[in-house]
Amino acid sequence: MSRAEIVVELPSLRHNVARLRQHAGVPVMVVVKADGYGHGIAEAGRAARAAGAEWLGVATIDEALRLRQVGDRDRLLCWLGVPGEDYAAAVEADVDVTAYSRAELAEIAAATRRAAPARVQLKVDTGLSRGGATLEEWEAVVAEARAGEERGDWRVTGIWSHFACSDEPDHPANDAQETAFRQALDVAAAAGLRPEVRHLANSAATLLRPSSRFDLVRCGIAAYGLDPAPLAPHDVVLRPVMTARSRLSLVKRVAAGDGVSYGHTWRADRPTTLGLVPVGYGDGVMRRAGNRAEAWVRGRRRPIRGRVCMDQLVVDLGDDHAEAGDEVVLFGPGDDGEPTAQDWAVWCDTINYEIVTRLGGRFERQHVDEGTVL
Structure with a gap:
């Protein structure tokens, strides 16, 4: 990956x-x-x-x-x-x-x-x-x-x-x-x-x-696969097509009171483990996601802490073990509990259209058909 x-x-x-x-x-x-x-x-x-x-x-x-x-x-x-x-x-x-x-x-x-x-x-x-x-x-x-x-x-x-x-x-x-x-x-x-x-x-x-x-x-x-009217019921089953994922580039322990990212808009209220994810608003991840959105790491949703930067963001791993190289799913179809583009839209006060359309930058895009990467 x-x-x-x-x-x-x-x-x-x-x-x-x-x-x-x-x-x-x-x-x-x-x-x-x-x-x-x-x-x-x-x-x-x-x-x-x-x-x-x-x-x-x-x-x-x-x-x-x-x-x-x-x-x-x-x-x-x-x-x-x-x-x-x-x-x-x-x-x-x-x-x-x-x-x-x-x-x-x-x-x-x-x-x-x-x-x-x-x-x-x-x-x-x-x-x-x-x-x-x-x-x-x-x-x-x-x-x-x-x-x-x-x-x-x-x-x-x-x-x-x-x-x-x-x-x-x-x-x-x-x-x-x-x-x-x-x-x-x-x-x-x-x-x-x-x-x-x-x-x-x-x-x-x-x-x-x-x-x-x-x-x-x-x-x-x-x-x-994204619902244009999430609050209006209908019986058409749509399947989200896009998954956006990255990897942890660094894992570090911080102490209670330590500030995270620009402006220290979030401070740890207890000792915790942070994971650095090498994507940011330069890649289309909304800056507004800081202190709002979540990502999926090691089978759990993890909150984004502090401001999203141009090239990176930080997730809070709590006391769970994680390592550099671990997969991070920003959003996907939601099958395993990972966030969806609609979740990100709610967190960022926007619509799911913007979440998927704006991603790019240093993300590599691959197309998969019946399990085969094209």
């Missing part, structure tokens, strides 16, 4: 995707943006396809082209552009691109003069107030999209939006957004658009809101 490893269990990812497809009853887009939420974009994409994912989703054109470079040839959507984006490269690579505005449609039209006709999806902002055409702009965007179809610039393959509060099933925004989406679809149909897919449901809505599934659901964090 190296100094620090991220271990990605590909069978677990395939299990999750298969269960989500079965539960949704419609095709699934697995989102592999941000390097597959820290799990590896290429490997996550291949595992998702093997489990039947009809679509992959990414944020940027660069991410889409990366998937094409590693051999993915099936349906693929990207959605986050900036002015001057290289839409021609995306069109040539057979990537569906998303337009939020008439200005983006004009850039895509210019790209099609140098490439084949594009596949375009339109995003409408139904209440997240982030990307997408506002409802006031929607009719004009739809009219331009239809005109582009008539010119042969593109085919509109999808219309979609994104929930703001789907992890809170009873939040009134969910009903309001779904109503607004249906109205936006009516406007598009009246203009003559006939998209292949209409999609609104993200991971939480896939699990919790059947009425929002339409023709396709987009699953990100759920595909990686």
Whole structure:
């Protein structure tokens, strides 16, 4: 084992995707943006396809082209552009691109003069107030999209939006957004658009809101085995895919009253044994975890003492015996009692998405399939 490893269990990812497809009853887009939420974009994409994912989703054109470079040839959507984006490269690579505005449609039209006709999806902002055409702009965007179809610039393959509060099933925004989406679809149909897919449901809505599934659901964090709505019950069994582990680099005894790490934010109230773990916020471990989170060493959860540093953190081993080289599991699936990414999210006042996505730095990532390290 190296100094620090991220271990990605590909069978677990395939299990999750298969269960989500079965539960949704419609095709699934697995989102592999941000390097597959820290799990590896290429490997996550291949595992998702093997489990039947009809679509992959990414944020940027660069991410889409990366998937094409590693051999993915099936349906693929990207959605986050900036002015001057290289839409021609995306069109040539057979990537569906998303337009939020008439200005983006004009850039895509210019790209099609140098490439084949594009596949375009339109995003409408139904209440997240982030990307997408506002409802006031929607009719004009739809009219331009239809005109582009008539010119042969593109085919509109999808219309979609994104929930703001789907992890809170009873939040009134969910009903309001779904109503607004249906109205936006009516406007598009009246203009003559006939998209292949209409999609609104993200991971939480896939699990919790059947009425929002339409023709396709987009699953990100759920595909990686982490619950997008931990407080809302559902019957889909997901298996966490990532384990983050390291080793003790040093074990030492300290006396009562000794301060630990920068600022001495924790002092030993009795003699105890400390273990030094060679990972820190430079590797994506949240600094906020100091004096909050726990790690798994020698069959027990051990509290992190003092501040997390750039390269290292300290765990309290009490009076138990431990040695340099012993394994430390920061989080994993929880099968043996070790902390999970969700535990870390609670300790750090964040969401499990951030815990797994931010890890990197000097962690080595390995992918395991049926017990074999790839």
